[in-house]
Amino acid sequence: xxxxxxxxxxxxxxxxxxxxxxxxxxxxxxxxxxxxxxxxxxxxxxxxxxxxxxxxxxxxxxxxxxxxxxxxxxxxxxxxxxxxxxxxxxxxxxxxxxxxxxxxxxxxxxxxxxxxxxxxxxxxxxxxxxxxxxxx
Amino acid sequence: xxxxxxxxxxxxxxxxxxxxxxxxxxxxxxxxxxxxxxxxxxxxxxxxxxxxxxxxxxxxxxxxxxxxxxxxxxxxxxxxxxxxxxxxxxxxxxxxxxxxxxxxxxxxxxxxxxxxxx
Numbered sequence: 001x002x003x004x005x006x007x008x009x010x011x012x013x014x015x016x017x018x019x020x021x022x023x024x025x026x027x028x029x030x031x032x033x034x035x036x037x038x039x040x041x042x043x044x045x046x047x048x049x050x051x052x053x054x055x056x057x058x059x060x061x062x063x064x065x066x067x068x069x070x071x072x073x074x075x076x077x078x079x080x081x082x083x084x085x086x087x088x089x090x091x092x093x094x095x096x097x098x099x100x101x102x103x104x105x106x107x108x109x110x111x112x113x114x115x116x117x118x119x120x121x122x123x124x125x126x127x128x129x130x131x132x133x134x135x136x
Numbered sequence: 137x138x139x140x141x142x143x144x145x146x147x148x149x150x151x152x153x154x155x156x157x158x159x160x161x162x163x164x165x166x167x168x169x170x171x172x173x174x175x176x177x178x179x180x181x182x183x184x185x186x187x188x189x190x191x192x193x194x195x196x197x198x199x200x201x202x203x204x205x206x207x208x209x210x211x212x213x214x215x216x217x218x219x220x221x222x223x224x225x226x227x228x229x230x231x232x233x234x235x236x237x238x239x240x241x242x243x244x245x246x247x248x249x250x251x252x253x254x
Contacts, residue, residue: 021193029185035178093201100197104233107186107193111240114182118174119247 003082007070014092015065018099022061025103026054029110036114040121049117057106064102068095139215143206146219148199151226155195158230159188166241173248183244187237194233198226 001009030053037049070091075081082088137145166187170180202225206218 025189025193028189029182032178032180032182032185036176036182039176039178090203093203097197097201100193100200104190104193104197107189108236108240111183111186111237112243114179115240115244115247118176118179118244121176122248 003085007088010092014095018061018065022058026057060102060106061099064099065095067098139208143204143215143218147222151195151199155191159191173245190233194229195226198229
């Protein structure tokens, strides 16, 4: 296989791997996330979160993949990019690594968001409990 | 399998093993703490699963990107040094992930307050 063919094939294969990594995380966290969202008393937020969750994991995986540039200091044009196989393999490794790193930050962001929602829900529960005891 | 590939594989396996060990050691305590703090069904499971993912993805992400400085025909100990140097990056990332996750959990616990603190 020539380096040019390798570049084309590996680019799309790694794009697929990056999406699969993101999809794996989505599938792994989907059930508990839906359970948390279901417990929230606000219907609009609940639906919004459930719809945004897959995008909030898959986009970062793809963004990590896209963030790696082939043309740079080490290779400033297309001819230099395809000159060495090791350069192409290194870029593929960088793409997978960047994809995983972006997914990690996305999961952190969702963890923080869930923590905020749980805190707001607790506060809202306390408020309604206080109001109902005052009414009695 | 060339020695360079073997080195890469060793780095990957050790990074995954270390991430799994970290999870196994902290799982019980974390699960107990979260069960007392997050009363919503699915909340504990969400945070536990996220923790495992963060550790594994962090370790694998660094192990994949690393380029071990080894060449065919080197001495055994030179490969060991190559693996150790590359693992350093993975460990650093696991530590960073752990630190940020602990900050998130601390904020969660401080905000929600566990049910009983006995």
